[in-house]
Amino acid sequence: MTEHxxxxxxxxxxxxxxxxxxxxxxxxxPELSHTSGLVELxxxxxxxxxxEVEVIRSIDHPIATGVYPDMTEHGWEQDAWxxxxxxxxxxxxxxxxxxxxxxxxxxxxxxxxxxxxAMSGMTNDAGQYIYYxxxxxxxxxxxxxxxxxxxxxxxxxxxxxxxxxxPAADAGxxxxxxxxxxxxxxxxxxxxxxxxxxxxxxxAWNLMHMAKLLHQAxxxxxxxxxxxxxxxxxxxxLWPNPEYR
Numbered sequence: 001m002t003e004h005x006x007x008x009x010x011x012x013x014x015x016x017x018x019x020x021x022x023x024x025x026x027x028x029x030p031e032l033s034h035t036s037g038l039v040e041l042x043x044x045x046x047x048x049x050x051x052e053v054e055v056i057r058s059i060d061h062p063i064a065t066g067v068y069p070d071m072t073e074h075g076w077e078q079d080a081w082x083x084x085x086x087x088x089x090x091x092x093x094x095x096x097x098x099x100x101x102x103x104x105x106x107x108x109x110x111x112x113x114x115x116x117x118a119m120s121g122m123t124n125d126a127g128q129y130i131y132y133x134x135x136x137x138x139x140x141x142x143x144x145x146x147x148x149x150x151x152x153x154x155x156x157x158x159x160x161x162x163x164x165x166x167p168a169a170d171a172g173x174x175x176x177x178x179x180x181x182x183x184x185x186x187x188x189x190x191x192x193x194x195x196x197x198x199x200x201x202x203x204a205w206n207l208m209h210m211a212k213l214l215h216q217a218x219x220x221x222x223x224x225x226x227x228x229x230x231x232x233x234x235x236x237x238l239w240p241n242p243e244y245r
Contacts, residue, residue, distance in 0.1 A: 014208045015050030017215065019043070020091040023057045024098030024109035033057070034183035035141045037191065038173060038200060039097045042139060045204045054087050058108050065111055067118045081115045088116070092211040093135055094163060096154045100142030100174070105150045113157045120161040126222035131162035133219030135210045137203050140172035141183050147172035164220070166210035171199035
């Protein structure tokens with residue numbers, strides 16, 4: 001049986017970690033974003049623990065659509081993504097937050113995921129894909145069913161490009177299906193939802209715990225997951241690279 005040591009809040013020590021939240025609302029500033037309410041719950045808890053947090057309201061930036069690192073090289077006049085990606089590169093924690101529309105993630109959420117994917121062929125200092133060593137989570141809000149579906153899509157996408165997903169790495173809130181109050185509207189019950197508040201709290205702590213573990217360990221061990229090893233035909237314990245058989 002695994003022994004578990006009780007720890008206090010004072011034991012944690014998360015100073016030095018960095019987190020980036022992408023708020024993928026369809027509303028430009030200064031219009032009210034209900035997603036921002038849930039973001040601030042999680043981001044605020046992290047800030048209290050010494051984590052440096054950056055919240056990016058994606059729609060406020062001229063992010064081009066596409067799956068290349070810099071879309072100005074593919075016909076777009078502007079692309080804010082290369083600059084925003086510098087914040088992602090420096091982050092230990094990456095959270096994608098957004099609303100539900102037609103039972104699915106917003107178009108902005110999809111766009112951000114596509115642009116994250118555009119950088120996934122890059123490598124870190126250990127030679128692994130660029131997102132190795134980062135941890136990820138998902139926050140979802142809306143007035144219709146789909147929280148778990150949207151979270152599954154976000155978390156699958158993040159792990160596929162190399163982000164580590166800790167336990168209970170998503171949280172969400174939905175109001176009554178159909179027209180009705182949204183998360184931050186008076187009387188919605190959103191900010192008072194014990195279920196949402198618990199899940200958001202657990203997500204924030206688990207992201208910090210996992211980020212700290214990876215940071216202290218120097219990331220995920222760089223063996224069996226380095227593209228250069230595979231490309232060189234190195235025996236990684238299963239099959240040799242087909243090109244070198």
